[in-house]
Amino acid sequence: MSTQADVKSIDTLAFMKAAFASFAHETGQAVSECEIQGQRAVDWICVDQAGYWKAECRRMADLVNKAVKDLEHCRTFKKVGDNQPSCVEEKKALDKAKQKLARAEQKAEAVRRWTPVVQQQFRETCVRLVRFREVIDVDCPKAMAQLERMLKALDAYRSVASPTGDDAGGSASAGPSMARQVEESKPSAPPAAPPADGGASS
Numbered sequence: 001m002s003t004q005a006d007v008k009s010i011d012t013l014a015f016m017k018a019a020f021a022s023f024a025h026e027t028g029q030a031v032s033e034c035e036i037q038g039q040r041a042v043d044w045i046c047v048d049q050a051g052y053w054k055a056e057c058r059r060m061a062d063l064v065n066k067a068v069k070d071l072e073h074c075r076t077f078k079k080v081g082d083n084q085p086s087c088v089e090e091k092k093a094l095d096k097a098k099q100k101l102a103r104a105e106q107k108a109e110a111v112r113r114w115t116p117v118v119q120q121q122f123r124e125t126c127v128r129l130v131r132f133r134e135v136i137d138v139d140c141p142k143a144m145a146q147l148e149r150m151l152k153a154l155d156a157y158r159s160v161a162s163p164t165g166d167d168a169g170g171s172a173s174a175g176p177s178m179a180r181q182v183e184e185s186k187p188s189a190p191p192a193a194p195p196a197d198g199g200a201s202s
Contacts, residue, residue: 010154017147024140031129031136042122046115053108060101067094 071094074087 010151010158013147013151013154017144017151020140020144020147024136028133028136031133035126035129038122038125042118045111045118050108050111050115053104053111056104057101057108060097060104063097064094064101067097070094 067090071087071090074085074090
């Protein structure tokens with residue numbers, strides 16, 4: 001197995017570290033926003049709507065009671081002899097009040113029925129968000145720390161001088177060339193002197 005690192009670009013590791021930091025920051029904000037908005041929705045259903053429709057039931061019940069009294073008053077005081085008054089308007093008002101009361105009771109019952117379901121679903125969602133937050137708060141910093149160690153190690157490796165064996169080899173290979181240059185730079189020996197006249201043959 002090769003023990004050499006095959007690093008193409010140190011800048012890529014720095015980019016990955018910055019990307020992890022950005023991911024952790026933005027995702028943490030998104031998780032917090034989900035928790036806040038989810039809690040608002042639960043409160044709106046389980047608190048606001050529950051209180052609203054409970055009050056509406058009371059208000060509609062009061063309208064029904066009033067409509068009943070108005071109808072009785074019409075039948076009692078508007079009777080002429082043996083003629084029974086029609087009290088059409090009072091009957092319509094009573095029917096309308098009963099319909100509104102029935103609708104308010106249906107809404108209140110729906111809120112009561114869905115409240116435990118909504119609360120349970122929100123609790124389960126919060127559990128999942130807690131697990132995901134562990135990735136953001138624990139795993140991302142670990143990955144960033146690992147990348148930082150890698151970057152420091154690579155920077156230290158890059159700053160180290162090249163091995164001495166390469167320098168020696170380079171010096172040895174340059175030896176003959178340097179010797180040739182020195183020899184070529186030496187002045188050539190002067191030519192031999194001609195023999196004297198007395199020694200010339202006739």
